[in-house]
Amino acid sequence: MVSFLFKRLLQSIIVMFTVALIAFSMFRFVGDPINNMVGQDTTQQERDDLRERLGLNDPVPVQFGKFIVNAAQGDFGRSYKYQVPVSDLIFARMPATLELAFVSAILALVIGIPLGVYTALKRSGIASKFIMTMSLVGVSLPPFLIGILLILFFGVILRWLPTFGRGEVIEFTSWSTGFLTASGLKSLILPSITLALFQMTLIMRLVRAEMLEVLRTDFVKFARARGLPDRLVNFKHALKNTLVPVITITGLQLGSLIAFAIITESVFQWPGMGLLFIQAIADVDIPIMAAYLVMIAFFFVLINMIVDILYYAVDPRLRADDE
Amino acid sequence: MELLNIKNLQIEFPSRRGTVLAVNDVSLTVRPGEVLGVVGESGAGKSTIGNAVIGLLEPPGEMSGGNVYLKDEQINTLSSEEKRKIRGRRIGMIFQDPLTSLDPLQTVEQQLVETIELHLKLGPAKSKEKAIDLLRQVGIPEPEVRITNYPHQFSGGMRQRVVIALALCAEPEVIIADEPTTALDVSIQAQILELMRKLCQEKQVGMLIITHDMGVIADITDRVAVMYRGNLVEEGTTEKILGDPDHPYTKSLISAVPRPDVRLKRFPMVDYIEKEGERKKLLDISTHWLGQARDFDAVEGPLIEVKDLVMTFVTKQALLKKNRQMFNAVDGVSFDIKQGEVFGLVGESGSGKSTVARMISGLYTPAAGTINFGDTDLTKIKSEKEMDYYRRQMQMIFQDPFSSLNGRMRVMDIVAEPIRFHKLASSNAEVEQIVTDLLDHVGLGAQAAVRFPHEFSGGQRQRISIARALATRPRFLICDEPTSALDVSIQAQILNLLKDLQEELGLTMLFISHDLPVIRQMCDRVGVMKMGQLVEVAETENLFKDPQAPYSKELLSLMPKLDKLSHRGLEVEED
Numbered sequence: 001m002v003s004f005l006f007k008r009l010l011q012s013i014i015v016m017f018t019v020a021l022i023a024f025s026m027f028r029f030v031g032d033p034i035n036n037m038v039g040q041d042t043t044q045q046e047r048d049d050l051r052e053r054l055g056l057n058d059p060v061p062v063q064f065g066k067f068i069v070n071a072a073q074g075d076f077g078r079s080y081k082y083q084v085p086v087s088d089l090i091f092a093r094m095p096a097t098l099e100l101a102f103v104s105a106i107l108a109l110v111i112g113i114p115l116g117v118y119t120a121l122k123r124s125g126i127a128s129k130f131i132m133t134m135s136l137v138g139v140s141l142p143p144f145l146i147g148i149l150l151i152l153f154f155g156v157i158l159r160w161l162p163t164f165g166r167g168e169v170i171e172f173t174s175w176s177t178g179f180l181t182a183s184g185l186k187s188l189i190l191p192s193i194t195l196a197l198f199q200m201t202l203i204m205r206l207v208r209a210e211m212l213e214v215l216r217t218d219f220v221k222f223a224r225a226r227g228l229p230d231r232l233v234n235f236k237h238a239l240k241n242t243l244v245p246v247i248t249i250t251g252l253q254l255g256s257l258i259a260f261a262i263i264t265e266s267v268f269q270w271p272g273m274g275l276l277f278i279q280a281i282a283d284v285d286i287p288i289m290a291a292y293l294v295m296i297a298f299f300f301v302l303i304n305m306i307v308d309i310l311y312y313a314v315d316p317r318l319r320a321d322d323e
Numbered sequence: 324m325e326l327l328n329i330k331n332l333q334i335e336f337p338s339r340r341g342t343v344l345a346v347n348d349v350s351l352t353v354r355p356g357e358v359l360g361v362v363g364e365s366g367a368g369k370s371t372i373g374n375a376v377i378g379l380l381e382p383p384g385e386m387s388g389g390n391v392y393l394k395d396e397q398i399n400t401l402s403s404e405e406k407r408k409i410r411g412r413r414i415g416m417i418f419q420d421p422l423t424s425l426d427p428l429q430t431v432e433q434q435l436v437e438t439i440e441l442h443l444k445l446g447p448a449k450s451k452e453k454a455i456d457l458l459r460q461v462g463i464p465e466p467e468v469r470i471t472n473y474p475h476q477f478s479g480g481m482r483q484r485v486v487i488a489l490a491l492c493a494e495p496e497v498i499i500a501d502e503p504t505t506a507l508d509v510s511i512q513a514q515i516l517e518l519m520r521k522l523c524q525e526k527q528v529g530m531l532i533i534t535h536d537m538g539v540i541a542d543i544t545d546r547v548a549v550m551y552r553g554n555l556v557e558e559g560t561t562e563k564i565l566g567d568p569d570h571p572y573t574k575s576l577i578s579a580v581p582r583p584d585v586r587l588k589r590f591p592m593v594d595y596i597e598k599e600g601e602r603k604k605l606l607d608i609s610t611h612w613l614g615q616a617r618d619f620d621a622v623e624g625p626l627i628e629v630k631d632l633v634m635t636f637v638t639k640q641a642l643l644k645k646n647r648q649m650f651n652a653v654d655g656v657s658f659d660i661k662q663g664e665v666f667g668l669v670g671e672s673g674s675g676k677s678t679v680a681r682m683i684s685g686l687y688t689p690a691a692g693t694i695n696f697g698d699t700d701l702t703k704i705k706s707e708k709e710m711d712y713y714r715r716q717m718q719m720i721f722q723d724p725f726s727s728l729n730g731r732m733r734v735m736d737i738v739a740e741p742i743r744f745h746k747l748a749s750s751n752a753e754v755e756q757i758v759t760d761l762l763d764h765v766g767l768g769a770q771a772a773v774r775f776p777h778e779f780s781g782g783q784r785q786r787i788s789i790a791r792a793l794a795t796r797p798r799f800l801i802c803d804e805p806t807s808a809l810d811v812s813i814q815a816q817i818l819n820l821l822k823d824l825q826e827e828l829g830l831t832m833l834f835i836s837h838d839l840p841v842i843r844q845m846c847d848r849v850g851v852m853k854m855g856q857l858v859e860v861a862e863t864e865n866l867f868k869d870p871q872a873p874y875s876k877e878l879l880s881l882m883p884k885l886d887k888l889s890h891r892g893l894e895v896e897e898d
Contacts, residue, residue: 217423218418218419218420218423218424219423219424219425219426219427221379221418222416222418222424222425222486222489223426224379224407224410225377225379225410225411225415225416225418225490226410226411226415226416226438226489226490226492227407227408227409227410227411227412227438227441227442227493228411228437228438228441229407229441232437232441236429236437237426237429240426240428240429241426241427241428314428315427315428316427316428316430316473316475317427317473317475
């Protein structure tokens with residue numbers, strides 16, 4: 001297992017390095033950073049000084065080296081627009097995105113897995129058929145449309161839930177949470193449902209397909225032939241075997257929940273990293289874009305590592321080599 | 324008194340194309356301590372009976388008639404909850420494949436204790452004690468330690484013992500065993516059958532054993548019921564059925580079982596089942612395309628010469644080379660195959676016999692050693708083009724007829740592909756004519772060309788594979804367990820076909836099988852393999868009459884004894 005983890009770590013480093021290279025090349029190819037930073041009346045002398053001070057005259061590999069060293073320490077330079085360290089901006093916005101993604105992931109799992117199991121066990125029931133049809137709608141409707149429809153219905157017509165922002169937040173040192181206030185929790189409902197819906201239907205369909213597969217296996221048949229009640233057969237034997245592939249997809253999807261929260265954040269004006277990123281694109285604020293790219297890649301890599309470790313916990317066959 | 328009494332059982336599978344009668348008016352009884360065998364080929368409905376008795380018929384199958392009694396209690400009319408309580412508690416079930424019968428994510432202990440607690444209402448500590456005791460009874464060494472292991476940590480035979488222990492948990496009155504040894508090697512099969520018979524007698528359990536294997540029937544059963552297409556054609560004591568069968572199907576089935584005791588020229592009367600297997604239209608090899616261009620480079624001496632062949636697999640990956648664990652699947656194997664000879668390789672699973680075949684055909688690259696095809700060392704050839712020249716002369720027939728044909732291609736294209744690739748015919752019309760002839764020649768009929776593989780049975784598919792192999796006009800054919808996935812009657816037909824083709828075309832063959840009787844019928848010389856090494860090479864008849872190596876003796880002694888089988892009234896021609 002150690003050598004396996006070591007290999008994975010090595011791969012992760014290569015991935016991060018590549019992403020960093022792409023992020024870094026943005027600085028060089030998406031416009032001239034000096035032009036982006038200074039006003040029109042800055043003299044050529046001042047521009048050259050600034051260029052020298054920012055190290056933009058160094059050879060490219062040296063610049064890249066500096067970028068990597070700084071990025072590894074969480075330093076992505078200053079935002080062109082706000083003139084504050086990018087890391088401060090990102091870290092201020094991160095709790096909003098992470099809380100949203102977390103709630104969505106929980107929603108997707110808590111609703112998706114039981115629905116998947118239910119539709120697999122009661123294949124021909126009317127409820128199952130209804131759920132399957134609805135899930136098709138969930139997969140095929142784009143999230144922004146779902147978001148807008150939810151706003152229209154619950155926000156504008158019924159006036160039950162807030163339609164934008166995080167509501168009141170409580171600060172803990174550097175973390176701001178919306179979990180502890182009523183308005184914060186209320187604000188979470190619509191965006192998290194919007195973000196979760198696609199993942200929920202995906203997980204549900206995956207669990208259903210896997211479960212149907214597992215229910216056909218010999219060991220399930222043998223468990224029934226031993227007289228085990230359905231409850232034990234379905235949940236102890238079948239479901240656990242279903243979870244191995246589900247973990248992979250869920251892990252990957254959690255990463256994309258964070259990465260693709262952009263659309264949901266835009267629809268609900270959710271003050272998270274995605275919204276920051278969208279604004280940065282409009283402003284050509286390259287340091288923020290680069291930092292966002294690297295952060296998201298980091299989340300993906302991290303989650304994948306955790307998934308790999310989870311495999312070991314779930315499947316004893318993988319542990320066999322160590323014995 | 325009867326323990327299990329099945330009366331006029333009728334099972335239907337409704338489908339879009341009408342209702343299929345899977346089991347038609349079958350009555351069977353099992354007495355305490357008795358082993359009843361139900362024998363038949365695939366599609367005979369024998370497994371369906373077992374599933375119906377324990378109330379686990381796969382939908383849409385349903386019992387449309389008949390009754391099942393356990394002692395005097397009628398059990399087919401019970402509610403599903405009451406049926407569940409009988410399963411495991413009063414009727415135990417053993418399935419075919421021990422590798423898939425156990426939940427891979429739970430330890431043996433968890434699975435045993437769960438079942439014991441459920442049926443015997445014992446506490447966890449008592450249950451574990453009982454579980455260890457059961458494992459000891461089925462012959463698992465060090466049960467106290469092994470019980471904490473996961474299924475994958477056991478070998479196939481040991482897993483089947485665990486499955487038997489699980490079936491015995493609640494001391495059932497009846498055990499239904501559905502092909503309990505089919506997935507196992509002969510040596511393991513002998514042990515498992517011995518164990519099952521012993522348990523049966525000691526505990527006075529009645530056993531219903533469902534199998535296609537006459538060897539198993541001869542070995543363990545007291546009485547036999549023969550099934551054919553859902554009907555019970557004959558029933559009686561094992562001696563009577565095997566020694567003096569009345570029904571023509573039973574006779575045909577018995578004649579198709581490869582004989583371990585004598586080598587026959589062909590299998591007699593095996594046409595009861597697949598009538599279309601007859602080769603009606605035969606080609607005149609001397610004038611047909613198939614018989615031409617057989618003037619290969621003349622070879623002096625043996626056609627194939629294998630020397631010190633080694634194949635290594637990495638069993639444990641590691642970053643550093645010295646930490647890697649290697650396993651020699653084939654370890655210094657040398658033999659040669661003369662021109663026109665059928666050379667057999669026999670051994671149990673994992674002995675490396677298939678690996679040898681794959682190395683000769685170029686699917687694996689050997690770690691060391693040489694493979695001479697005539698005068699050319701195939702391991703030295705670098706260019707693909709030069710290799711193609713030898714690939715054309717060398718074809719392979721695989722074990723599994725279901726996965727060795729591309730399901731998206733029509734049979735025409737499957738068989739034509741090698742002809743087109745090697746440019747062996749000038750026009751498309753000629754290619755199609757050749758394919759049609761080949762299909763006729765292997766007994767399929769030309770109309771097979773426009774169909775897809777899934778429309779054919781296992782035996783027919785294997786005929787397609789043979790036609791495909793012939794399509795390059797090879798001189799050397801490698802058959803890797805070509806019939807082990809087939810029913811015996813189909814096996815007999817395919818083996819007859821291979822014998823005929825070998826004779827007609829003067830083919831040289833490497834024939835791999837785990838089945839000694841099949842080897843005896845097919846091969847001129849045999850190599851016996853054990854754990855990657857060749858322990859003996861001998862003329863087939865010499866090996867069977869007077870084996871030299873201890874392992875050969877052991878293998879031969881484990882061969883199912885088929886002396887009980889009748890061969891009276893069969894026209895056999897000894898070879």
